Structures are given as structure tokens and as C-alpha cells.
Amino acid sequence: MRAIMIQGTSSDVGKSVLCTALCRIFVNDGYRVAPFKSQNMALNSYITKDGGEIGRAQGVQAEAAKIDATTDMNPILLKPKGDMVSEVILHGKHFANIDAVTYRETFVEAVMPEVRKSLARLRVQYEILVLEGAGSPAEINLKSRDIANMRMAHETDADVILVADIERGGVFASIVGTLALLDDNERARVKGIIINKFRGMKQLLDSGVEWLENYTGIPVLGVIPFIDVQIEAEDSLALSSLRLKKPQQQEFAIDVAIIRLPRISNFTDMDPLFEEPGVGPRFVSSLKDLKHPDVIILPGTKNTVEDFLWLQESGLVQGILQLVQKGVKVVGICGGYQMLGERICESAIEGSGGTYMSLGLLPIETHFVSEKQSNQVQGRTVNGHNVVGYEIHSGRSTPTKVVTPFIIFEDGRQDGVYTEQVLGTYVHGIFQNRHFTRYYFNRLRAEKNIELIADDVLSDDDRREQAYEMLDEHVRQHLDMEKIYNFIHSSV
Structure with a gap:
């Protein structure tokens, strides 16, 4: 060799x-x-x-x-x-x-x-x-x-x-x-x-x-x-690269605010949003920049508790909750999904062992364990889309009441919670499933009386x-x- x-x-x-x-x-x-x-x-x-x-x-x-x-x-x-x-x-x-x-x-x-x-x-x-x-x-x-x-x-x-x-x-x-x-x-x-x-x-x-x-x-x-x-991209420096610079909001029919958590991880989950026609993703790290988007995305994080405490201190928690009351949609991925729940229970292994009240937008509570779950996964969403992706998390989120799971995996496990307004999932790469992404944003286009875009999108494998x-x-x-x-x- x-x-x-x-x-x-x-x-x-x-x-x-x-x-x-x-x-x-x-x-x-x-x-x-x-x-x-x-x-x-x-x-x-x-x-x-x-x-x-x-x-x-x-x-x-x-x-x-x-x-x-x-x-x-x-x-x-x-x-x-x-x-x-x-x-x-x-x-x-x-x-x-x-x-x-x-x-x-x-x-x-x-x-x-x-x-x-x-x-x-x-x-x-x-x-x-x-x-x-x-x-x-x-x-x-x-x-x-x-x-x-x-x-x-x-x-x-x-x-x-x-x-x-x-x-x-x-x-x-x-x-x-x-x-x-x-x-x-x-x-x-x-x-x-x-x-x-x-x-x-x-x-x-x-x-x-x-x-x-x-x-x-x-x-x-x-x-x-x-x-x-x-x-x-691999490096967090890519967040400030030309491709990810904040676009002008008025240029896009659908405004997506991605919360730039201090310990953001796997932000490549957001890459497909920059290629979806008429969608303007922008990273937000302060309340004044939140404005009034159509969708708020809470991405993955390496430290859910510390990033949620930052979210509270920055005023973004209150800002997000006020926008949800006005009908704005929210998506949480991995750590962002955990923040959407009612409680985050930190283990003594991960930190203080404290319990934190979170956003309360989904009826789940999360407990951290010592064993990390990491798998490639595939399954079918509640909307009928076949999806693939991967999990990396040490938190275990359980419903506090009956919920509609977002995905049923091929092995029978259930993932996430789905409502018409709030979606939470542990699956990284969910937006890389281009047919699901087109479906999700076409629903928004319909709600805003914007012309729908045909579902003839290239698969992520073909794009790569x-x-x-x-x-x-x-x-x-x-x-x-x-x-x-x-x-x-x-x-x-």
C-alpha cells in the first residue's frame, strides 16, 4: 500500500x-x-x-x-x-x-x-x-x-x-x-x-x-x-463559510430560523434546506434575530442541558414559545428534540444529576444513561415516507402520555413525536430524505397559498x-x- x-x-x-x-x-x-x-x-x-x-x-x-x-x-x-x-x-x-x-x-x-x-x-x-x-x-x-x-x-x-x-x-x-x-x-x-x-x-x-x-x-x-x-462540512468553521452566511429573509417565501446552539453538532442535517427552492435558512443566536420565521429548528448538540440553559439565558425560550402560540412550526433533532419535551433529567455520569424543565412542546421526558446509542436506521414516517438516517445519543426519551410516533423503524422501534405543529426526532439526516423534505415544505407552501413544487426531487444518494x-x-x-x-x- x-x-x-x-x-x-x-x-x-x-x-x-x-x-x-x-x-x-x-x-x-x-x-x-x-x-x-x-x-x-x-x-x-x-x-x-x-x-x-x-x-x-x-x-x-x-x-x-x-x-x-x-x-x-x-x-x-x-x-x-x-x-x-x-x-x-x-x-x-x-x-x-x-x-x-x-x-x-x-x-x-x-x-x-x-x-x-x-x-x-x-x-x-x-x-x-x-x-x-x-x-x-x-x-x-x-x-x-x-x-x-x-x-x-x-x-x-x-x-x-x-x-x-x-x-x-x-x-x-x-x-x-x-x-x-x-x-x-x-x-x-x-x-x-x-x-x-x-x-x-x-x-x-x-x-x-x-x-x-x-x-x-x-x-x-x-x-x-x-x-x-x-x-x-466537518469543521464548525464551515458555519461561517459563504454557503452558510445568513441570507436576506425577504428573498425567500419560507423563512427557517435554525438556532445556533453554542455546542451545535451534526449541523450538516441542515444542508438540504439550502437547496430547497424558496426556502431561506438562517442561523440565529439571539432573540433580536429570531423575528417571525415560518419554522424554527433546534438542531443537535453535544451538551443538551448546557445549551438549553443558554437558550433560557438568551431569552430564546420565551421567544420560541410566543411564536408557537402564533402558529409557527418547530422541528427538534436529537438534542433539539430533547429540549422540546417537558423535562430533561441529567444523570450523575453526565453532570450534576439535576432535573430541568424544558420547552414543554411535546409530552416526553428525557433521561441520560451511560451507554450511547449509535446506529444507521431506516423506517417509515407517519406521513408514509421511507427514510434513512442515523442515531447518536445517550438520552432516552419516553412519552408521558399517548403520542403519535414520527417514525416506525424496520426493527419495530418507534422514534420521535409528530404533531401538526411540532416534530421531534432522534434521526440525524432526516432532511437528507428529499421526498420527505419536499413534502414537509409543500405543506407550508399550501398553508401560505404558495404554489407547490413537484415531488421529482433527486435522491440524496444521487446528489452526492x-x-x-x-x-x-x-x-x-x-x-x-x-x-x-x-x-x-x-x-x-
């Missing part, structure tokens, strides 16, 4: 998307390819077929590589909980809640044998491994315990391609500065540079590229123009496949794949 690694001059330079592109390019060229990221910190996660939890980026990259994702592709996932503490997911399962100091001083070295086991299993199955780095490899204060960047390049004997985002400005300084802070043996691994997210005339950049190659002695393998390809192929074509056009293949074949 040969390995190639994408590292960046900082976070959010496009490493995940470029790894996704390479996975699709290699598999389309006939290779058995798999993604890998030793340690990931993300609140957007992906559930494998066997119920393991990994970073969403590696799940997406596996899809691009036309393989099933496994926990070996991301053996360590860190999910921040606040106060410098993260949940550590090891091989797809909850391992412990660990503070940052303990993680750096004791856990990192102890877990390296587990990372090597994952690499060993991948080696016997695949011809090419596409590794993704984390943040920057040149963080001096972190390098001694960094197992996501150059250490993985050494472990896999990977050639490294350094990626910089030109949109940020200072692209040449960021590249030269990163290289200057690498050790000699680390710098020797960097075989190419990519300038990403370029807008404008490439001819105006040519003199800078020529200078960079002469100064560093490293070839620029490509200048990749910006493309708004519909690939799911189109996106992967578009990404292959776009990146292949602007990247020197011949040089990349030379790196791979010369190292065999």
Missing part, C-alpha cells in the same frame, strides 16, 4: 474536500483506495454500518472511494463538550471524557498502538491510502504530541502535499512560514503544494507561483479554483454521487495528477 497525505497551512483550507476528490479520482482510475485520519476533532460525525462513530469527513471520503466506511479510517474522534473537556471516541465507541492536559500528557502515546492496528488492517485491503492532516503541522506548542500530521506521514511513509487557502490572504507567507517551521525530515516529505479556493485570472498569480517554486524548491501541483460543490463526480472533474482539471502518480509509483 502507498500513502499520500494532504496537510494544510491551517484549518478549513479545504483538506477534507481535496482528500474526497483524490479518493474519487483514484477509484475512478481503477485503484482500491481508502481515507484515513488518525485523530479527528469534530462535532459532525458519521455512523458506520456496524454502529461505529467516526468523523464525518472520513465517512464522506469512503463514499467517494465507493467503499463502506469503517472505524479504522478514523480510530480516534474527539468531540468537544466544553470547559476544555472532550469525549474520546476510540474505534467508534465512547472511551472516556478527558481534559486537554490529560489527553496530551498520557493518552496520546498510550493510544498509538491502536492507531497502528487500524493502519495494519487497511494495508492488507487497499492499494492507496489518502491521509488527511489536522489544522497545521507547524503548531510549535502542539508538535510533540501531534499524531495527526507529520507523525502519520512518517508512520505510513507518505508523500505530503501542503494546501493553502488563497481566500484568506497571505497565501505565500502561510506556505513559506509553514515550511520554515518544519524539521528537516518533515520538510523533506513535502513533495508538492496546492493553492486552493482561487478566484480570478490565474495569469495574475503565475509570477507568484514561479517565485514560490524557486524559493522553496517544491512544485506547485495545482491552483484549484473555488467551487461550491455540495460536500458535507453527482457531487463526487463533479469534484473529480474539477480537481483533475486543475491538479497535476501525473506528478502525483509519479510520487506514488516511485515509492513502491
Whole structure:
């Protein structure tokens, strides 16, 4: 097996998307390819077929590589909980809640044998491994315990391609500065540079590229123009990206207010709303920005209790309740669903063990337990739509009176609560079921006397496949794949 690694001059330079592109390019060229990221910190996660939890980026990259994702592709996932503490997911399962100091001083070295086991299993199955780095490899204060960047390049004997985002400005300084802070043996691994997210005339950049190659002695393998390809985001930084900037409300027939919880997780649940015609999603983090939407969405969260307390302190609880009295619809997903209930009972394991009165919009109460439930699921909604998605939750919500469940799963379990005004579910990815999403918003269109939109929407699988192929074509056009293949074949 040969390995190639994408590292960046900082976070959010496009490493995940470029790894996704390479996975699709290699598999389309006939290779058995798999993604890998030793340690990931993300609140957007992906559930494998066997119920393991990994970073969403590696799940997406596996899809691009036309393989099933496994926990070996991301053996360590860190999910921040606040106060410098993260949940550590090891091989797809909850391992412990660990503070940052303990993680750096004791856990990192102890877990390296587990990372090597994952690499060993991948080696016997695949011809090419596409590794993704984390943040920057040149963080001096972190390098001694960094197992996501150059250490993985050494472990896999990977050639490294350094990626910089030109949109940020200072692209040449960021590249030269990163290289200057690498050790000699680390710098020797960097075989190419990519300038990403370029807008404008490439001819105006040519003199800078020529200078960079002469100064560093490293070839620029490509200048990749910006493309708004519909690939799911992993990093919370993507919440402030161009795609998720708050739109102008008056441009849309249906206004959707998504509560931007401080510990928001799996916000890719909202991606399809940006593609639904006439629907204007916007993130809201204050009462003054709530206004009078048609729908309020409470998304998932890594800490339901703390985010609900924030919701109270911000005044949004009262604002939401007042809007519900005026007929505004509400959707809660996972932690957001728990907030819609009558009570949230926190276990001593998760926190104080206290009980909190919640929004009271659905007749449920939630108790937290030590065992996390994580599964891919499929079932049928009360409205007759076949849906798929995934669960990740340690809360157990039970009705306090007879309710109409939102989904009946294939195994007979019931999920969520459905009323004409309020919908709650544990199923992440519910809006990725495009026929259900079209149905939901057509009901709103009918209530507002807006023309309905035909239910001939592409499935999410078809959309994703189109996106992967578009990404292959776009990146292949602007990247020197011949040089990349030379790196791979010369190292065999």
C-alpha cells in the first residue's frame, strides 16, 4: 500500500474536500483506495454500518472511494463538550471524557498502538491510502504530541502535499512560514503544494507561483479554483463559510430560523434546506434575530442541558414559545428534540444529576444513561415516507402520555413525536430524505397559498454521487495528477 497525505497551512483550507476528490479520482482510475485520519476533532460525525462513530469527513471520503466506511479510517474522534473537556471516541465507541492536559500528557502515546492496528488492517485491503492532516503541522506548542500530521506521514511513509487557502490572504507567507517551521525530515516529505479556493485570472498569480517554486524548491501541483460543490462540512468553521452566511429573509417565501446552539453538532442535517427552492435558512443566536420565521429548528448538540440553559439565558425560550402560540412550526433533532419535551433529567455520569424543565412542546421526558446509542436506521414516517438516517445519543426519551410516533423503524422501534405543529426526532439526516423534505415544505407552501413544487426531487444518494463526480472533474482539471502518480509509483 502507498500513502499520500494532504496537510494544510491551517484549518478549513479545504483538506477534507481535496482528500474526497483524490479518493474519487483514484477509484475512478481503477485503484482500491481508502481515507484515513488518525485523530479527528469534530462535532459532525458519521455512523458506520456496524454502529461505529467516526468523523464525518472520513465517512464522506469512503463514499467517494465507493467503499463502506469503517472505524479504522478514523480510530480516534474527539468531540468537544466544553470547559476544555472532550469525549474520546476510540474505534467508534465512547472511551472516556478527558481534559486537554490529560489527553496530551498520557493518552496520546498510550493510544498509538491502536492507531497502528487500524493502519495494519487497511494495508492488507487497499492499494492507496489518502491521509488527511489536522489544522497545521507547524503548531510549535502542539508538535510533540501531534499524531495527526507529520507523525502519520512518517508512520505510513507518505508523500505530503501542503494546501493553502488563497481566500484568506497571505497565501505565500502561510506556505513559506509553514515550511520554515518544519524539521528537516518533515520538510523533506513535502513533495508538492496546492493553492486552493482561487478566484480570478490565474495569469495574475503565475509570477507568484514561479517565485514560490524557486524559493522553496517544491512544485506547485495545482491552483484549484473555488467551487461550491455540495460536500458535507466537518469543521464548525464551515458555519461561517459563504454557503452558510445568513441570507436576506425577504428573498425567500419560507423563512427557517435554525438556532445556533453554542455546542451545535451534526449541523450538516441542515444542508438540504439550502437547496430547497424558496426556502431561506438562517442561523440565529439571539432573540433580536429570531423575528417571525415560518419554522424554527433546534438542531443537535453535544451538551443538551448546557445549551438549553443558554437558550433560557438568551431569552430564546420565551421567544420560541410566543411564536408557537402564533402558529409557527418547530422541528427538534436529537438534542433539539430533547429540549422540546417537558423535562430533561441529567444523570450523575453526565453532570450534576439535576432535573430541568424544558420547552414543554411535546409530552416526553428525557433521561441520560451511560451507554450511547449509535446506529444507521431506516423506517417509515407517519406521513408514509421511507427514510434513512442515523442515531447518536445517550438520552432516552419516553412519552408521558399517548403520542403519535414520527417514525416506525424496520426493527419495530418507534422514534420521535409528530404533531401538526411540532416534530421531534432522534434521526440525524432526516432532511437528507428529499421526498420527505419536499413534502414537509409543500405543506407550508399550501398553508401560505404558495404554489407547490413537484415531488421529482433527486435522491440524496444521487446528489452526492453527482457531487463526487463533479469534484473529480474539477480537481483533475486543475491538479497535476501525473506528478502525483509519479510520487506514488516511485515509492513502491
